[in-house]
Amino acid sequence: MIIRQGGEEDVPAILALLDGAVEWLVANGREGQWGTEPWSARPKAVERVRELARTGTPWIAEIDGAPAGTITLRQQSQDYVPPADEPEVFIHLLVTDRRHAGRGVGAALLAHAVTETRRLGIGLLRVDCYAGSDGRLVDYYRRNGFEPVQPFTVGDWPGQLLAQRVQALS
Template sequence: MKIRKGGAEDLPAMLAILDSAVVWLNGKGITAQWGTEPFSTRPRVVEQVARTMSEGDPWIVEVDGVPAGTMTLTPHPGQYVEPADEPEVYVRFLATDADFHGHGVGAALLAHAEAETRRRGVELLRVDCFAGGGGRLVEYYERQGFTRTTAFEVGDWPGQVLERRF
């Protein structure tokens, strides 16, 4: 498993990973998290992913040269979450390709996010996630060392902000 810094040229790979995650979620009966349509077929979402990549640092996990996971680290959250009142690193679009679920890709990316946060001399790492589905994703982040902070909603989509401090 290798983590490399991505760039604008990695947008197709990131979208493919996100699309695969949608298929995986839907296969588990989870349609409320990211919907049922692939990211790559929704122009507004493609634009949002590209903009997020340009605002921050995209990272790609490769396993034997195959993109297996992705995230983008930005100095701020998306528009639906209030920025912190201190410098922060925010994890956005964290996803694992369906073929690599259960192989520690997400945990490796979050460990990399911690290392990047420390390298930048920042004390706050935050992420938000889908809080529905019995809170399984929230619990995943808690197992990764994050603590719940603020709950929020975007329409009928329940979300949870979590943080780690260093």
């Protein structure tokens, strides 16, 4: 696996990963996270991905030259979570291709986020996630070094804000 910096040219690949995740979630009865309609079929979702690719730094994990996952990092949180009172890196759109489940793609992208946060000299890495489905996604982030900060809701969507302290290089 390699992790490379992406850009706006990777929007189609990011959308394909998101569409695949929606398909998997729906097939497993977990429509609450992202609904049932592919991201690529929703103009607002497509624009959100484009905006994140323009204003953040997308990273693409590749296995055998094909996208296996993506994460976008920005020094700004989502508008529906409280802003941090210090500089931060915020994780947007972590998604992996389920065909590579169990190969550590998500964990590698999260470790890369920690490395990038450290490289920038920033001590706070935050992420928000879907808190439904018995908190499975929250547990995933906890296993990867994040601690819950506060729950929130957007409409009827239950979310959880999580954070990880990143130590500066010495």
